[in-house]
Amino acid sequence: MFEGMARASGRERGSPEQVSDRLRALDDAHARAGRAQKEMLRLLLELDRAGDLRSLGARDASHLLQLRYGLSAWKAHRWVAAARALRRLPRLSRALERGELGIDKVLELCRYAEPVTEAGLIAWARRVSLGAVRRRGDLAARASALQGAEIQRERHLGWWYSDGGRRFWLEAELPAADGAIVARTIERLAGRIPAMPGEEDAPFAGARRADALVALCSARVASDPDPDRATVVIHAQLAGLTSGTGGCEIQDGGVVHPATVQRLLCSCRVQSVHEDRSGGVLHLGRVRREPPAWMLRQIRYRDRGCTFPGCGTRAFTEAHHIRWFRFGGRTELGNLALVCSFHHRLVHEHGWSMRREPDGVLGWFRPDGTRYRAGPSPGIPLEPDTHDPPVLTAVG
Structure with missing residues (x-):
């Protein structure tokens, strides 16, 4: 019995010629993959x-x-980054197309290769491990050491409004050690703070880092013992909000588009003020939070993360009103869905929409009304899965 198994195993392994043929076929497949990856880049x-x-x-x-x-x-x-770098690295591009280097080594070499060095780097990279190629890139990326005292003297932080008050610019230059504290604080904040409205994650992308900085400042302002002085106040006229045409002003400078205020209204503290024609206050409403904390907890438990197809991030998510305030949308569980800060902006400021089906499934729709689905286009042919169990049909 065991002798027969051994003979069968030998047949499965194949002769040296068969192994060589399979290896050449594997090399050809590797080269084809490289050409496809080069085309993707x-x-x-x-x-x-x-x-x-x-x-x-x-x-x-x-x-x-x-x-x-x-x-x-x-x-x-x-x-x-590699797609951008390969424009000026023709030898490295050809090495990927021919299968001389795999995609992982090419991605690393694109970090530091130059037209005058790429030929030598390709030959070197073929001899060494991927880890060695990556370590060289890490070393090349480090800034050269400068005098600490000079850098300390040149530290700077400033901000200003531009574009007619519509944009806020922030500029900083810090010593490396201080900058590392800032970076680590933002990273730790993204991983540790509760995902409450207005507190957003920053997973290594510029836009997310900006959101994390806003969340850090928001959290500090919210804990200030003097809420009147710490609150960021936006004045918005009701008529302008409902029509989507009126300007909204930040109390200390700058203007905000009504669509942005509509997004902020999904989760903030709101106080209504009734004024006469001359601006005199007739009635001051109480400050309320929308939605309440218990409802936010239930939404987070139900949705688990951002409901945009393919996203699912849990940090820096907000409760969004599917039917907006301006259209009579109510603050109730069925009209709320969890979205991350970026996709929340898509809905309020870039024309996307959401709809909850009768079975509770959420649909996301582009500005032209077509439904968005994550993943490659459905026109891509897929091989049938032969491992699926047979479908049983009951006939009554």
Whole structure:
């Protein structure tokens, strides 16, 4: 019995010639994969140059890779960086197409290769491990050491409004050690603070880092013992909000679009003020929070994360009114859905919409009304899954 099994095993392994043939076929498949990946990088560069990808539900090209193909944020950023770098690295591009180097080594080499060094780096990378290629990139990325005293003297932080008060600019220059504290604080905040409205995550993307900085400042302001002085106040006329045309003002400077205020109204403290024609206060309503804390907890338990298809992030999510306040939407569980800060902006400020079906499933729709579905286009042919169990049909 065991002798027969041994002979069968030998037949399965094949002769040296068969092994060699299979290895050549594997090499050919590797080269074909390299050509396909090079084509993906070329197309990715075209999308990256296109700029605004919000019509596809993504912040940028990196975010598109994460949503559509399931890449991690780290890997997606490396792909975009490589797509940009390969424009000036023809030898490295050919090495990927020919299968001389795999995609992982190419992604790392794109971090530090130059046209005058790429030939030597390709030969070196073929001899060493991926870890060695990555370590060299990490070393090359480190800034050269400068005199600490000079950097300390040149530290700076400033801000200003621009674009007629519509944009807020923040600029900082810090010593490396102080900057590391700022960066680590934002990263730790993203991982540790409760995901309450207005507190957003920053998973290594510029937009998310900006959101995390806002969340850090919001949390500090919210804990201030003097709430009147700490509160950021936005004045908005009811008529302008309902029509979507009226301007809204920040008390200390700057203006806000009504769509942004509509988004903020989903989860904030609101106080109504009734005024006469001359601006005199006739009635001052009480400050209320929308939605209440118990309802937020239930929504987070139900939805688990952002309800945008393919997103699912749990940090920095907000409760969104599916039917808006301005259209009579109520603050109740059936009219609320959990969304992350980016996709919340898509709905309020970029024309996307949501609809809850009778069975409770949420649908997301592009500005043109077509339903958004995560993943590659449905026109891509897929091989049937032969491992699925047979479908049994009951006939009555």
